[in-house]
Amino acid sequence: MALSARNRLSGTVRSVETDGLMAEVEVELDAGQVVTAVITSGSVDRLGIEEGKEVNAVVKATEVMVESD
DSSP, rough: OOOOOOEEEEEEEEEEEEEETTTEEEEEETSSSSSEEEEHHHHHHTTTOTTEEEEEEOOOOSOOOOOOO
């Protein structure tokens, strides 16, 4: 699949918590950080997302904010 997003973070699904229509997916990146995504439960099923599966967290945003004290 080709996407315009260039921010792809490779990792392993650490957990999947499904609650009704939505699911929270934690992806542990290769460097040890964790990215959490909230997606539909249907997407979890369609993509076959389960603990231990290798996935890419793809970030596509119109804004990125940086804050400093």
